[in-house]
Amino acid sequence: xxxxxxxxxxxxxxxxxxxxxxxxxxxxxxxxxxxxxxxxxxxxxxxxxxxxxxxxxxxxxxxxxxxxxxxxxxxxxxxxxxxxxxxxxxxxxxxxxxxxxxxxxxxxxxxxxxxxxxxxxxxxxxxxxxxxxxxxxxxxxxxxxxxxxxxxxxxxxxxxxxxxxxxxxxxxxxxxxxxxxxxxxxxxxxxxxxxxxxxxxxxxxxxxxxxxxxxxxxxxxxxxxxxxxxxxxxxxxxxxxxxxxxxxxxxxxxxxxxxxxxxxxxxxxxxxxxxxxx
Numbered sequence: 001x002x003x004x005x006x007x008x009x010x011x012x013x014x015x016x017x018x019x020x021x022x023x024x025x026x027x028x029x030x031x032x033x034x035x036x037x038x039x040x041x042x043x044x045x046x047x048x049x050x051x052x053x054x055x056x057x058x059x060x061x062x063x064x065x066x067x068x069x070x071x072x073x074x075x076x077x078x079x080x081x082x083x084x085x086x087x088x089x090x091x092x093x094x095x096x097x098x099x100x101x102x103x104x105x106x107x108x109x110x111x112x113x114x115x116x117x118x119x120x121x122x123x124x125x126x127x128x129x130x131x132x133x134x135x136x137x138x139x140x141x142x143x144x145x146x147x148x149x150x151x152x153x154x155x156x157x158x159x160x161x162x163x164x165x166x167x168x169x170x171x172x173x174x175x176x177x178x179x180x181x182x183x184x185x186x187x188x189x190x191x192x193x194x195x196x197x198x199x200x201x202x203x204x205x206x207x208x209x210x211x212x213x214x215x216x217x218x219x220x221x222x223x224x225x226x227x228x229x230x231x232x233x234x235x236x237x238x239x240x241x242x243x244x245x246x247x248x249x250x251x252x253x254x255x256x257x258x259x260x261x262x263x264x265x266x267x268x269x270x271x272x273x274x275x276x277x278x
Contacts, residue, residue, distance in 0.1 A: 003181040003212045006272060007205070013268060017208045020261045021252055026202035030241040034149040036198055037142040044143055045196035046120035048150050048239055049184060051113060052159075052194060053167045054099050056185055058106055059156055060165035064223060066182070071095070071119040074126035087136035091118040113147045114139045150196065153242040161187045164229055166222060171213070174220030176276045177269040183213050186222060190233040190246065200241050210234040214249060215265055218258075 007014055036044065050069070057063045075092055078085040095115035102112050117139045124131035166186040175181040185192040191213050195206065214234055221228040235246040270276075 003178045003216065004205075004209055006178045006269065007208055007212065010268075010272065014204075014208065016261070016264065016268075017211065018204070020254070020257065021208070021211050023202070023204055023207040024247065024251070026200070026245060028200075028243070028245075030200055030238075030243050032198065032200075032240055033153050033242055034146065034240045036240070037146040038140060040140070040143060041196070041198075042124075043117065043120045044146055045194075046123050047113070047116040047143070048147050048196050049194050050095075050116040050119050051108070051147060051151055052154065052237075052239070053185065054102055054112070054116075055108075055151060055154065055156075056159045056165065056187075057167060058103050059159055060161050063161075063165040063167055064169070064225075065167040066170060066223065069095075069119060070126050071122035074122040074124075077125060078132075081132075084132055084135055088122055091115070091122060091136060095119050108148070108151060110144055110148075113144045116147065117143055150239050154239075155242060155244075158237075158244050159185070159187060164188050169223045171216035171222065172220030172224070173276055174216040177219070177266065177273060178216070179273050181213070181216055183222075186229075186231075189229070189231055190235055191217070191231055192235045192237055192244070194237050194239060196239045198240055200238055200243065202236070202245060206236055210236060210247075211252065214253075215262060218262060219266065 007017070038044070057065065069092075072092055075085065075088040078088050095118065098109070098112045098115045102108065118136065121131060121134040121137065164186060166183075168182045168184065169186055170182045183191050184194045191210060193206070193210050193213070211234065214231055217228075217231050222231075232249055233246050234249065235244050237244050
């Protein structure tokens with residue numbers, strides 16, 4: 001379960017979000033800079049998530065990282081299957097070594113990209129209990145080419161923090177309230193979600209997801225940071241367009257009604273997932 005599941009599975013939750021937060025239109029037009037080269041869209045998207053987070057850590061040496069990957073949680077679930085566990089462990093250990101080398105020298109090698117794709121095959125085991133057959137399978141060179149193009153068009157200035165950089169931060173007790181939730185990246189006062197889609201489309205689902213992260217932050221903060229960091233913006237990075245679409249929260253959040261919405265959200269999450277102990 002997750003914030004996205006909470007939204008996807010409950011029409012009343014989506015409707016309440018829709019009433020409280022009005023989605024602005026996406027009025028810009030951008031060229032598709034990195035068209036997909038295969039139909040493995042989810043795998044490439046997840047692999048690029050890994051690589052961009054590695055890159056952000058390289059740009060920001062003081063990045064706060066929760067210290068583990070979804071792929072590692074998936075690996076832990078394979079311990080009752082020695083053969084699959086051995087394959088998965090090899091994938092994770094290789095990726096750790098290659099990430100460490102990259103953080104030192106800053107060179108994005110084909111081997112590093114290959115590791116992100118191998119990690120991406122592990123993620124669905126945790127998220128959906130499927131994909132076991134793909135662990136350790138050979139990587140298509142077109143997927144490596146695709147991800148190399150995606151990382152080559154990143155504007156590094158967009159991801160350099162002045163003060164705060166976080167990778168995959170959770171939202172304290174608020175993450176537990178919705179069965180688990182973490183953001184992709186936080187740069188200073190901006191929560192950023194990564195979308196590797198071939199259409200430059202600002203969907204209601206994506207808007208509600210990033211606004212949901214802000215709601216969770218207001219309840220539980222970011223990680224264990226004290227005092228609670230101030231978040232003023234939420235963004236979606238459309239990686240195939242190298243476009244960071246940013247929303248100022250002062251234009252979205254109604255300070256008069258928002259506190260009541262937060263209380264409703266807490267109660268509705270409790271109905272769905274039960275009481276969460278501090």
